[in-house]
Amino acid sequence: RKDVGILAMDIYFPPTFVQQEALEAYDGASKGKYTIGLGQDCMAFCTELEDVISMSLTVVTSLLEKYQIDPKQIGRLEVGSESVIDKSKSVKTWLMQIFEEFGNTDVEGVDSTNACYGGTAALFNCVNWVESSSWDGRYGLVVCTDSAVYAKGPARPTGGAGAIAMLIGPNAPIPFESKYRGTHMIHVYDFYKPNLASEYPVVDGKLSQTCYLMALDSCYKRFCSKYEKFEGKQFSISDADYFVFHSPYNKLVQKSFARLYFNDFLRSPSSVEKGAREKLEPFSTLTGDESYQSRELEKTSQQVAKHLYDEKVQPSTLLPKQIGNMYTASIYAAFASLLHNKHSTLGNQRVVMFSYGSGLSSTMFSLKLQEGQHPFSLSNINAVLNVSEKLKARHEFTPEKFVETLKLMEHRYGAKDFVTSKDTSLLSPGTFYLTNVDYMYRRYYTKK
Numbered sequence: 001r002k003d004v005g006i007l008a009m010d011i012y013f014p015p016t017f018v019q020q021e022a023l024e025a026y027d028g029a030s031k032g033k034y035t036i037g038l039g040q041d042c043m044a045f046c047t048e049l050e051d052v053i054s055m056s057l058t059v060v061t062s063l064l065e066k067y068q069i070d071p072k073q074i075g076r077l078e079v080g081s082e083s084v085i086d087k088s089k090s091v092k093t094w095l096m097q098i099f100e101e102f103g104n105t106d107v108e109g110v111d112s113t114n115a116c117y118g119g120t121a122a123l124f125n126c127v128n129w130v131e132s133s134s135w136d137g138r139y140g141l142v143v144c145t146d147s148a149v150y151a152k153g154p155a156r157p158t159g160g161a162g163a164i165a166m167l168i169g170p171n172a173p174i175p176f177e178s179k180y181r182g183t184h185m186i187h188v189y190d191f192y193k194p195n196l197a198s199e200y201p202v203v204d205g206k207l208s209q210t211c212y213l214m215a216l217d218s219c220y221k222r223f224c225s226k227y228e229k230f231e232g233k234q235f236s237i238s239d240a241d242y243f244v245f246h247s248p249y250n251k252l253v254q255k256s257f258a259r260l261y262f263n264d265f266l267r268s269p270s271s272v273e274k275g276a277r278e279k280l281e282p283f284s285t286l287t288g289d290e291s292y293q294s295r296e297l298e299k300t301s302q303q304v305a306k307h308l309y310d311e312k313v314q315p316s317t318l319l320p321k322q323i324g325n326m327y328t329a330s331i332y333a334a335f336a337s338l339l340h341n342k343h344s345t346l347g348n349q350r351v352v353m354f355s356y357g358s359g360l361s362s363t364m365f366s367l368k369l370q371e372g373q374h375p376f377s378l379s380n381i382n383a384v385l386n387v388s389e390k391l392k393a394r395h396e397f398t399p400e401k402f403v404e405t406l407k408l409m410e411h412r413y414g415a416k417d418f419v420t421s422k423d424t425s426l427l428s429p430g431t432f433y434l435t436n437v438d439y440m441y442r443r444y445y446t447k448k
């Protein structure tokens with residue numbers, strides 16, 4: 001099997017959002033903290049009509065329709081999500097409704113959960129399945145769906161919501177370079193959801209930032225050594241055209257790329273430009289721990305890597321800045337932004353991806369793109385993603401209305417016996433939404 005990877009993609013995000021600038025003022029934060037400090041523009045959220053199940057129903061239905069895929073042609077369906085609606089029943093089982101209707105119940109796969117990493121685990125499962133001896137010739141389908149909401153406080157502006165669907169098979173325009181994968185997984189309490197009565201996580205914000213950067217370093221080192229083993233030469237930033245990161249908020253992505261640049265400098269000073277080398281030299285004796293705490297290093301490395309950030313990272317930042325953290329979908333929404341901005345020039349380009357899920361699990365992996373053939377071509381994927389139109393069709397909520405919505409959702413979380421407003425005026429046709437939850441906690445959805 002040649003070129004196993006992503007054949008097709010679609011994205012869905014709720015039409016409702018708040019401006020970070022307005023939220024900043026409402027929260028009494030200093031001006032610029034959310035927009036410049038965190039680097040975020042807007043944040044999408046689900047109203048009472050939508051949740052991770054409805055978003056995944058919407059995005060899967062849309063993908064199958066837009067690429068004209070017969071639902072009988074799906075042999076494996078994997079979902080990545082960390083938004084718990086049911087402790088036993090997988091989101092995947094709700095999605096089976098789409099396939100049952102066409103007589104296809106022969107679909108392997110269930111949900112994968114570990115914070116923002118579940119989508120990558122689901123993706124690897126599908127790619128590995130297609131590459132394995134149990135593959136039956138049909139497509140794999142991966143869905144990443146999450147609603148990221150935080151309790152009142154400093155983490156609240158780092159929420160978001162959305163779902164991504166990806167069709168997996170051979171001869172893909174977005175194949176994996178499976179040989180180069182670097183993984184780092186350990187036990188840590190940086191972000192977790194121990195309170196099953198609440199949708200909100202417990203988060204140690206500062207620790208989660210450091211864990212993210214430490215995981216990035218470990219994955220990059222392993223990724224580089226695998227590359228070197230197979231290629232017989234050193235890997236550096238210049239060997240990839242783009243870097244796509246899991247994006248809780250943009251500032252962390254800026255810091256992450258700078259960190260890769262610093263890694264290159266440490267491993268091989270000659271791989272970075274002379275001016276940068278001189279500026280980074282004073283930091284070369286820091287211990288690992290010191291280097292995560294050094295504000296000076298952070299600033300200096302961001303500054304010397306800025307021109308490369310603009311070239312290799314900035315094109316993937318649009319959707320994460322506009323939507324916020326979509327947890328499992330976040331890195332793939334960043335990748336979708338890259339397709340949106342650069343689809344016509346991505347042939348033969350290497351894209352390095354960094355997936356991080358607190359707790360923690362992380363992997364760096366690589367994709368080598370090619371134009372592909374309709375309907376599985378980069379240009380058609382870009383047309384289906386239709387990023388600009390989807391962003392334009394959104395409706396801004398005031399921070400007051402956003403907070404009011406969150407209060408209602410707190411009340412509804414884990415509840416039974418209620419009906420929703422069914423006011424679907426903001427949803428576009430084809431969107432699934434929740435109508436009611438009955439006395440047995442059974443949830444009912446319908447399509448606008």
Ligand code: ACO
Binds near residue numbers: 157158247
């Ligand atoms: N203008 C410009 N910048 C400002 C302003 C201002 N008025 N005020 C603050 N800033 C900057 C700060 O200097 C800082 O930037 P820096 O790190 O480059 O110095 C940034 O804004 C954030 O300010 P902090 O005071 O560090 O923010 P705070 O501690 O209040 O919260 C945090 C930030 C920790 C990210 C919080 O939002 C959080 O906990 N989020 C959830 C956890 C998370 O997303 N972790 C990431 C990995 S895990 C995951 O994906 C869930």
